[in-house]
Amino acid sequence: MLSRSAQGVYWMARYLARAGYLSRLLELQVQFLVDRSVEEIHFGWKRIYRCMKRLPPPGEEFLPETEEFALADAFTLADDLTFERSNPDSVWSAVASGRENARQMRHCISGEMWTCLNAAWLRIRDLEAVDVWRTPEVFYARTRSEIHNFVGVADATMYRGAAWRFMRLGRAIERAQLAVSLLLAQIELSRLTERRTLGWASMLRTHHALEAYGRVHGIEMKPDRVLDLLVADPSLPGSVLATVQAAAAELEGLGGGPGVDADAAARRLAGRAEALILYDWPEASEPEELLERVSQSARDLHEAVLGAFVDYAIEDSPLR
């Protein structure tokens, strides 16, 4: 497969995974506005902004903790994360970038995938803001559902070649990075509050893990158990372990890349992240520190993948 096409498909998947994840976070956050305490609402905003490594519009993380602010300015924050064009990670920008990559690489994906994504994009592009803010949770749920739909259509229609693997690799790396980033934000913010359980239930809901948690641990919300489930349960598709394992599997399926050193590094990084969770996590006294290491591995993995398959030195490559 052409290296530039592989890169395009990889980025398409990353952007769409980002748009889907952020839509889910915002879907829950705007639901909070209806009946949750000001403290919980603020906690949610801070967690989202930390996860996305972005400062809220005033340019600082401090948010006045008053009810008026929580309700009146919620849409300023939501708009910044949803429609702000200058924010490359906003839902709008991420869907636009994912769709643009798909447009450029549509010969590498199935026609059904393209039509599905393009229809979603045309809907979002032509929306009137006033209609969105009337029922924002509907907008986020629909956007998320359209991205899930796209993934499902890909699953049903896409040829299982290199493009398929690069798409899955991009999705897995993006999800791993976002999940670790959100967990780190949750742990850091939890330390600053006296309510130990604040935010953990919504962590489960973000990752569609509330039912799974209930089945395994019952109804009592214990942060360390939630953390265990979200980090190390291989059966939960959004857990850090599951996403890291998915990335490792796609890398394995791709075989060796022509950038030999980077290829070896990529396999090492994926293996290391997986080993950290499988073997070090159960006994980790500093979960934050371990998650930082996993996060670093996921970031390095991205660079190594590009070095192995896209930006390799010509002299490394055999001529075919």
Next chain:
Amino acid sequence: MDFSLYDFDPAICDEMFVAEGEPRDHCQAVVEALGALPDDDLNTIQERVTRSFSQEGITFTVYGDEEAEERIIPIDCVPRLLALAEWRELEAGLVQRIRTLNLFLADVYGDCRVVRDGVIPADVILGCPQYRVAMRGVSVPNDVWVTICGTDIVRTHEGFMVLEDNLRVPSGVSYMIANRKAVKAGLRRLYRRSRVQDVEQYGSLLRQTLCELSPGGRPDPCLALLTPGTWNSAFYEHMFLAHEIGAELVEGQDLLVNDGFVYMRTTSGLKRVDVIYRRVDDDFLDPLVFREDSLLGVPGLMNAFKRGNVALANAPGTGVADDKSVYAYVPDMVRYYLAEEPLLQNVETRLCRRPEDLEYTLDNLERLVVKRVGESGGYGMLVGPHSTPEERDEYAKTLRADPADFISQPTLALSRSPCLIEGHAEPRHVDLRPFVLTGNETRIVPGAFCRVALRRGSLVVNSSQGGGGKDLWVVDL
């Protein structure tokens, strides 16, 4: 669709009617069927067709000051019909013409007999900006210089005429296929009953044709379609065709030349490329030979091509044969190379480089269409009957300053075909661009990108100038 108010004009050839209320024989059934269709139904079909283009992203990109805008070429859902017998007549003419043009190109970059024998003046060729010195003495696979040709054909009461041969990087074929798919879906029963000739095999024919150029007959050659990039207005077509023919869609940055061979950078290493369907103009193909500031091409590509290690379709330098001045000599070329009479006529063309033609052109500006030799897409053109005296005066000054850069032609009454305009059947001027493929043999799918001047009275069909598209049905009725 009510044809009773259709504005038939006996002075202008109509594609559907021979006289008021009297359809051509092969259009009878379609006129009846469309006539029985309620306006609302046809409007719904039209909307569905337009929506399908938007949803499938069948667009061309226009770059404004701020951001790129994806636009769709407006498509009219009422098909233009051609009888199979008429098509056969046209097809024979196209085959004759492409044979001639390939012979001309081999000659003009070889012995140049055509000049020595006085058929074409040397200055017409050497003065042509598309003549490539770098191609002198070069031989091309199977002597095929023009692998893909898109010939613009118009029709008047006198019959079919060639308006322009597009021999460089002709575009529009993807719209032929997309129009067909959309209109077929909208007019299912009518399509089935009309015994329309299929065009959807174009991709496989193109692939077969390109494979025949494989250097040294290498089996299962690796094909690549070279695009200028995603910002190019025809990018959709490049992507579409790459997909249709199973080629990698590459940009210059994806290719490199090593030891006289062309390779592309893939995820499993460098892979040799055998045939490049290039959609990049000559000027930008190879910065070592043509424009040195080109970032779109591949350094060393021409060297690999001249050594016969890679085939380029179309070959560089083919533009000399579709130059608007050289065009005037094509009928003479047919007689010279094939010893046959041309089956397809040219539009009468005056070369302003000749003093008598310049004088005639200046005296008759209000009746003529004047074009710049090097321009295409409807740019730099004066349509005399639609111009103001001030515009003509201004144009005359430019013309006198550099007469060799202009040609003039009579304003043709291009044929018209019914279109659905605001819910009614109205005539609009049309042309058609069939695509001629040449490898070991010449292949033409029975269809064309039919262009429509959607503005009332306009003769300009170019999509960049407000033109739209139509599906052309070659019917066996």
